[in-house]
Amino acid sequence: MRITPPPPEEYSPFYADYVQRAAARGDVTAALPHQLDEIRSALGSLSDAQARFKPGPAEWSIKEVVSHLIDVERVFSYRFLRVSRKDKTPLPGFEQDDFVRESMADELPLASLLDEFESIRHATIRMVQNTKDSAFAEIGSASGAPISARALAYMIVGHVDHHMASLREKYLPAA
DSSP, X not given: XXXXXXXXXXXXXXXXXXXXXXXXXXXXXXXXXXXXHHHHHHHXXXXXXXXXXXXXXXXXXXXXXXXXXXXXXXXXXXXHHHHHTTOOSOBOOXXXXXXXXXXXXXXXXXXXXXXXXXXXXXXXXXXXXXXXXXXXXXXXXXXXEEEEXXXXXXXXXXXXXXXXXXXXXXXXXXX
């Protein structure tokens, strides 16, 4: 199954970067499992001390970024489930900084965080694969804006790409 890129009216402009990053990959269904290898390759050899690195006092640590990826994977995949199943109930936003702070990610082993992301991503992959083609065009509402299931699939991939680019640029050279 090949999911076509969503038109701009299917998502908030806030998510345009994520959608564009995913669209640049070509096939988002192939990108979903490929990102698991990319994350393990980039972060898997870091020690827990290295993974506590922050490029600045107001920045998240590498572990906190991974925790954020976990949280957003859960939120976006839940939104995908609701929207693809024709649920028109408006879905609320969430405060990412609160989620990261409450995660206590720096106290967890990096390996555990990477395993958790991998587990959740496998569930996302299976859900996307098992979704009927017509459901990708379904439109719901999240954070006060229209959102399609198709856009959410792209946002899931693009969100990880966004943070992996930041990790490679600002974190990994110094960690």
